Amino acid sequence: xxxxxxxxxxxxxxxxxxxxxxxxxxxxxxxxxxxxxxxxxxxxxxxxxxxxxxxxxxxxxxxxxxxxxxxxxxxxxxxxxxxxxxxxxxxxxxxxxxxxxxxxxxxxxxxxxxxxxxxxxxxxxxxxxxxxxxxxxxxxxxxxxxxxxxxxxxxxxxxxxxxxxxxxxxxxxxxxxxxxxxxxxxxxxxxxxxxxxxxxxxxxxxxxxxxxxxxxxxxxxxxxxxxxxxxxxxxxxxxxxxxxxxxxxxxxxxxxxxxxxxxxxxxxxxxxxxxxxxxxxxxxxxxxxxxxxxxxxxxxxxxxxxxxxxxxxxxxxxxxxxxxxxxxxxxxxxxxxxxxxxxxxxxx
Amino acid sequence: xxxxxxxxxxxxxxxxxxxxxxxxxxxxxxxxxxxxxxxxxxxxxxxxxxxxxxxxxxxxxxxxxxxxxxxxxxxxxxxxxxxxxxxxxxxxxxxxxxxxxxxxxxxxxxxxxxxxxxxxxxxxxxxxxxxxxxxxxxxxxxxxxxxxxxxxxxxxxxxxxxxxxxxxxxxxxxxxxxxxxxxxxxxxxxxxxxxxxxxxxxxxxxxxxxxxxxxxxxxxxxxxxxxxxxxxxxxxxxxxxxxxxxxxxxxxxxxxxxxxxxxxxxxxxxxxxxxxxxxxxxxxxxxxxxxxxxxxxxxxxxxxxxxxxxxxxxxxxxxxxxxxxxxxxxxxx
Ligand SMILES: Cc1ncc(C[n+]2csc(CCOP(=O)(O)OP(=O)(O)O)c2C)c(N)n1
Ligand SMILES: [Mg+2]
Numbered sequence: 001x002x003x004x005x006x007x008x009x010x011x012x013x014x015x016x017x018x019x020x021x022x023x024x025x026x027x028x029x030x031x032x033x034x035x036x037x038x039x040x041x042x043x044x045x046x047x048x049x050x051x052x053x054x055x056x057x058x059x060x061x062x063x064x065x066x067x068x069x070x071x072x073x074x075x076x077x078x079x080x081x082x083x084x085x086x087x088x089x090x091x092x093x094x095x096x097x098x099x100x101x102x103x104x105x106x107x108x109x110x111x112x113x114x115x116x117x118x119x120x121x122x123x124x125x126x127x128x129x130x131x132x133x134x135x136x137x138x139x140x141x142x143x144x145x146x147x148x149x150x151x152x153x154x155x156x157x158x159x160x161x162x163x164x165x166x167x168x169x170x171x172x173x174x175x176x177x178x179x180x181x182x183x184x185x186x187x188x189x190x191x192x193x194x195x196x197x198x199x200x201x202x203x204x205x206x207x208x209x210x211x212x213x214x215x216x217x218x219x220x221x222x223x224x225x226x227x228x229x230x231x232x233x234x235x236x237x238x239x240x241x242x243x244x245x246x247x248x249x250x251x252x253x254x255x256x257x258x259x260x261x262x263x264x265x266x267x268x269x270x271x272x273x274x275x276x277x278x279x280x281x282x283x284x285x286x287x288x289x290x291x292x293x294x295x296x297x298x299x300x301x302x303x304x305x306x307x308x309x310x311x312x313x314x315x316x317x318x319x320x321x322x323x324x325x326x327x328x329x330x331x332x333x334x335x336x337x338x339x340x341x342x343x344x345x346x347x348x
Numbered sequence: 349x350x351x352x353x354x355x356x357x358x359x360x361x362x363x364x365x366x367x368x369x370x371x372x373x374x375x376x377x378x379x380x381x382x383x384x385x386x387x388x389x390x391x392x393x394x395x396x397x398x399x400x401x402x403x404x405x406x407x408x409x410x411x412x413x414x415x416x417x418x419x420x421x422x423x424x425x426x427x428x429x430x431x432x433x434x435x436x437x438x439x440x441x442x443x444x445x446x447x448x449x450x451x452x453x454x455x456x457x458x459x460x461x462x463x464x465x466x467x468x469x470x471x472x473x474x475x476x477x478x479x480x481x482x483x484x485x486x487x488x489x490x491x492x493x494x495x496x497x498x499x500x501x502x503x504x505x506x507x508x509x510x511x512x513x514x515x516x517x518x519x520x521x522x523x524x525x526x527x528x529x530x531x532x533x534x535x536x537x538x539x540x541x542x543x544x545x546x547x548x549x550x551x552x553x554x555x556x557x558x559x560x561x562x563x564x565x566x567x568x569x570x571x572x573x574x575x576x577x578x579x580x581x582x583x584x585x586x587x588x589x590x591x592x593x594x595x596x597x598x599x600x601x602x603x604x605x606x607x608x609x610x611x612x613x614x615x616x617x618x619x620x621x622x623x624x625x626x627x628x629x630x631x632x633x634x635x636x637x638x639x640x641x642x643x644x645x646x647x648x649x650x651x652x653x654x655x656x657x658x659x660x661x662x663x664x665x666x667x668x669x670x671x672x673x674x675x676x677x678x679x680x681x
Binding site: 030031054062125297300302308336 | 384390391441442445449451453455469470471501504531532538539540607608609665666670672675
């Protein structure tokens with residue numbers, strides 16, 4: 001019987017094993033050694049690995065450059081940001097420098113860097129603590145972008161990212177940290193650039209990105225109760241993006257819905273839909289659909305945020321329309337909608 | 349200044365400082381008492397223990413002076429005259445909130461009071477205060493701009509770039525750093541070099557700067573008055589670093605001494621230097637204010653705070669349609 005741990009614990013274990021395996025790995029980020037340990041993802045690491053586990057000043061841009069500098073001489077830094085929004089200060093170093101270093105020097109240098117960023121949601125995180133801007137990073141050649149949705153992938157993708165010779169943006173949704181799954185104790189890799197089929201189905205392909213994979217699985221369960229068989233693919237990597245797996249699935253089901261944690265306009269769902277339209281148009285029974293955030297900054301009031309975030313019910317409704325079926329009643333959401341579970345009482 | 353050094357300000361000013369601090373404290377204590385009800389569903393960064401900086405500085409400002417702040421902004425907002433009811437309603441996520449419920453505790457604003465906005469990206473609003481001062485210079489206006497920020501903000505690039513520019517153009521901006529020794533749970537020692545005081549950074553940029561006790565409301569106020577005078581005279585930016593201490597957890601209503609990032613003795617020492625208790629004693633002993641006067645004032649504050657919470661609780665939530673308004677300026681003005 002395999003061991004069950006949380007997504008946060010899986011990240012911590014992967015980091016621990018990377019630090020133990022390679023003296024060139026170091027971990028830096030605001031609050032990394034503090035008693036809360038970045039939502040539990042870095043607890044105990046300072047005690048075990050000493051100087052290679054570091055706090056840092058609130059200097060996101062410079063610390064990214066520092067990490068790039070260490071990386072080009074052979075270290076393998078892991079940088080963490082408690083919100084993606086804070087990492088925006090380092091866009092210059094990531095996009096101009098890290099992403100281009102290998103190419104612009106004709107392969108003379110490489111930047112084996114992992115940058116972890118947390119996507120916030122709920123309890124009034126609001127406009128500056130909740131942005132899901134994965135499409136920005138996925139737009140940049142030279143960067144890799146992964147978004148694990150399960151504890152298993154959280155560990156396997158982090159180890160793969162640390163061992164990768166390129167800058168990897170590792171995006172973790174705040175509502176995933178407490179989720180649990182089977183995670184082997186020994187180190188293992190999940191290849192970057194491979195999607196995973198979580199559920200087999202015949203009628204429609206649901207592609208989930210990060211936390212929305214969980215909502216897609218919930219939707220598939222509800223749809224099954226209405227005699228609709230949905231296939232669920234967890235995208236896991238945005239760049240490189242595993243178009244083949246999605247295309248193969250849509251070739252069988254003839255229908256595609258993408259559920260993304262980010263905004264729909266200019267979002268990554270558009271890229272997935274485009275690839276399908278370009279490469280499997282003949283198999284499409286109906287127009288593909290994208291589920292994601294509206295063109296609105298995140299509102300703080302729970303009264304507004306409840307209308308902002310799509311949930312399983314929105315996926316179900318869209319699928320019923322795509323299959324020309326009448327609307328179905330979703331089981332009412334129990335409890336408040338701005339927390340991942342009743343145990344979450346804020347504030348962060 | 350009073351040559352005896354006993355009282356630095358008039359009894360009237362001292363009383364006003366007390367009222368401002370006591371009001372901020374009472375508002376935040378009420379947040380502490382009621383946060384557990386889970387009706388204030390947004391992060392809150394309380395300034396309990398740091399009230400003297402907000403009170404002392406804002407008391408030195410005039411109507412056309414304008415300020416910005418960061419994540420820990422309740423005190424600055426209230427001290428500058430921000431509407432209490434609108435702040436509480438904002439924290440409760442209500443339509444009557446100062447940002448219509450769209451912002452919450454981390455995004456307060458009251459334009460009429462000269463509170464231009466607070467946002468929680470560390471360092472982000474410092475440049476905006478410099479921009480407000482630039483606008484005043486270009487338009488020949490008299491008001492000064494003030495930025496409030498913490499000790500971690502001086503670690504950002506935008507801090508240094510802003511000071512460089514403000515000094516170059518001799519802008520009328522007052523930079524107020526509240527050094528409470530921590531950024532979240534990280535002490536200064538893991539973030540900044542030993543032996544280099546924060547105030548030295550401002551001096552390095554050629555800016556007039558001073559470091560003072562941030563728990564002494566009168567000392568803060570006198571320093572702010574001097575700074576404001578110099579700013580109005582066109583002598584360029586001024587930087588003030590105030591030593592102070594946050595009593596509660598970084599974010600949220602609780603005490604957090606149990607988690608082990610700061611020594612109980614350190615906490616106790618700062619607790620015994622409560623800016624409000626110290627000032628209250630001074631009012632009674634040095635300014636000869638009667639206990640009854642303070643009692644009445646405290647009762648008024650308690651009632652005002654109760655009313656503000658009632659207002660917030662009874663206010664309506666914004667309707668769903670509000671979510672998609674005010675994204676672009678043309679629709680809202
Ligand atoms: C650019 C950026 N990085 C990180 C954070 C996370 N963060 C929020 S408050 C805070 C601490 C700031 O400390 P300080 O400036 O000393 O203010 P204090 O909280 O002590 O009042 C940090 C790091 C942030 N909001 N913005
Ligand atoms: Mg601080």
